[in-house]
Amino acid sequence: MNKSNWMVMSLFGLFLCACGKDPRLEKGEAIVLANCKVCHAQGINGAPILGNEKMWAPRLKQGHEVLVSHALSGYGLMPARGGKPHLSDEDIANAVLYMMSTVETN
Numbered sequence: 001m002n003k004s005n006w007m008v009m010s011l012f013g014l015f016l017c018a019c020g021k022d023p024r025l026e027k028g029e030a031i032v033l034a035n036c037k038v039c040h041a042q043g044i045n046g047a048p049i050l051g052n053e054k055m056w057a058p059r060l061k062q063g064h065e066v067l068v069s070h071a072l073s074g075y076g077l078m079p080a081r082g083g084k085p086h087l088s089d090e091d092i093a094n095a096v097l098y099m100m101s102t103v104e105t106n
């Protein structure tokens with residue numbers, strides 16, 4: 001590959017990165033994989049499973065803000081901040097946004 005082709009390819013890559021994904025979702029995904037997946041991948045104690053429409057439908061109706069407040073302060077068997085006090089409010093908000101995006105049908 002010559003130099004100018006390489007430039008074009010890199011610019012195209014940047015373009016995809018900047019426009020294709022909401023950066024909050026990317027951050028949220030990383031948080032979820034590292035901190036929330038233990039329960040939310042398999043539904044431990046009734047945790048809503050990522051990508052499971054049936055479990056998320058009534059929760060999506062409550063909206064992002066309410067779900068974030070539940071995730072921050074704890075809710076039923078859901079520990080406050082997923083039991084990870086080092087996570088910031090923004091981390092939790094991004095993580096919840098990502099969780100919602102696993103079922104949102106546009």
Ligand code: HEC
Nearest residue numbers: 035036039045046047067070071075076077078081082095
């Ligand atoms: C120890 C297991 C566990 C971990 C870790 C965990 N959760 Fe949960 N989560 C639960 C359970 C159980 C519920 C279901 C609570 C209920 O509906 O009574 C839940 C429910 C939720 C809900 C829905 C709340 C609602 O109003 O219905 C959100 C949002 C959520 N968790 C976000 C997170 C995020 C974000 C993380 C990571 C930072 C996380 N959870 C980590 C167990 C966990």
